[in-house]
Amino acid sequence: AGDAAAGKGKAAVCAGCHGANGVSMVPMYPNLAGQKAMYLENALKAYKAGQRTGGTAAMMAPQAAGLSDKDIADLAAYFSSL
Amino acid sequence: AGDAAAGKGKAAVCAGCHGANGVSMVPMYPNLAGQKAMYLENALKAYKAGQRTGGTAAMMAPQAAGLSDKDIADLAAYFSSL
Numbered sequence: 001a002g003d004a005a006a007g008k009g010k011a012a013v014c015a016g017c018h019g020a021n022g023v024s025m026v027p028m029y030p031n032l033a034g035q036k037a038m039y040l041e042n043a044l045k046a047y048k049a050g051q052r053t054g055g056t057a058a059m060m061a062p063q064a065a066g067l068s069d070k071d072i073a074d075l076a077a078y079f080s081s082l
Numbered sequence: 083a084g085d086a087a088a089g090k091g092k093a094a095v096c097a098g099c100h101g102a103n104g105v106s107m108v109p110m111y112p113n114l115a116g117q118k119a120m121y122l123e124n125a126l127k128a129y130k131a132g133q134r135t136g137g138t139a140a141m142m143a144p145q146a147a148g149l150s151d152k153d154i155a156d157l158a159a160y161f162s163s164l
Contacts, residue, residue: 026118027118028121028124030117035112036106038109039110042137046135046137051137052133053134054131057128
């Protein structure tokens with residue numbers, strides 16, 4: 001499992017769309033707070049692998065592209081802990 | 083916007099994976115309760131349009147395939163209201 005504390009340190013860039021506390025202010029952007037960690041990991045990996053296209057995927061894919069598996073696990077642990 | 087009451091009537095099939103109250107019991111399946119309605123609509127439309135592949139998309143695509151835009155709006159309204 002990921003390290004939520006490490007994830008918090010990596011989550012600053014996410015806050016712009018998903019909200020500082022993981023609850024987004026924009027209807028198109030999903031809330032992440034309290035979401036299942038494994039689902040968050042799978043979603044980030046899907047964006048990274050190009051398995052999600054259309055809509056906001058065009059914004060998420062570049063964000064995910066730069067993340068390592070550890071980054072992904074840590075971010076997922078962090079947001080699911082909110 | 084969708085009709086949450088109508089959405090509740092259409093949500094029975096979703097409960098198996100996403101939980102009767104929109105909080106799933108399975109780590110791979112996302113919680114839907116309180117999620118942004120527009121995001122839920124966009125996600126369902128992406129599954130329906132084949133814009134999401136890999137992982138559990140293979141399970142969601144057939145579920146979404148049979149939904150009309152109204153069904154999607156109603157389901158999104160319902161789950162976001164939980």
